[in-house]
Amino acid sequence: MIKELISKTADVLKSIDxxxxxxxxxMAIGVFVGITPTIPFQTALALALAxxxxxxxxxxxxxxxxxxxxxxxxxxTVSYKLGMLILxxxxxxxxxxxxxxMDFIQSGADICCAxxxxxxxxxxxxxxxxxxxxxxxIPLLRLQT
Numbered sequence: 001m002i003k004e005l006i007s008k009t010a011d012v013l014k015s016i017d018x019x020x021x022x023x024x025x026x027m028a029i030g031v032f033v034g035i036t037p038t039i040p041f042q043t044a045l046a047l048a049l050a051x052x053x054x055x056x057x058x059x060x061x062x063x064x065x066x067x068x069x070x071x072x073x074x075x076x077t078v079s080y081k082l083g084m085l086i087l088x089x090x091x092x093x094x095x096x097x098x099x100x101x102m103d104f105i106q107s108g109a110d111i112c113c114a115x116x117x118x119x120x121x122x123x124x125x126x127x128x129x130x131x132x133x134x135x136x137x138i139p140l141l142r143l144q145t
Contacts, residue, residue, distance in 0.1 A: 009062070013134070014141035016058050023138055026056030028131035030063020035075050035123035037115045042067070063130060075122065076115060083118030 016023050033046040042064050050060040067075055084090065089110070 010137075010141055012062060013059070013138060014144070016056055016062075018056050020135050020138040022054070023056045023059045024131045024134035025053060026050050026059030027063045027134040028127040029053060029055050030060040031066040031130040032063075032123040032127035033060070034064040034067035035079075035126055036067075036119035037076050037079055038119075039067075039072075059134070066126065066130070075119065079119035079122050080111065080115045081118065082121055083114030083116065086117050086121065087114050089114070 013023070013027070016026075029049045030046050033042050033049065036042075036045075038045055043061060046060040046064050047057055049055070050057045087110070
């Protein structure tokens, strides 16, 4: 099953129009967005960033699948803990113990901001790796045709 998934992904990747740098840029954008905790907005965000950074929109959408039902729990947990570290706070979710509605809302905002900040930081290295791997792999895939 995994072998089939990799094969289909490779087929889609090599069929995307554009030079390898353009496609790889789109893939990197998609991987970055796929790792960030932006689930309801991932496609729109990836497309906007692909336009902004002149990357392939189809490759960006393909790269979003780096965040999938198997990886998202890990990415979001690490994003939260990393974000709380960045903010200088202990990584303890205590929003259920809050006394007032405003405390509860503030706690939720802190968790959200921490998770987004951590996710953005977490997504940088995989995005860079995705760019270079795609940049080297796409010409090889296209030669197979």
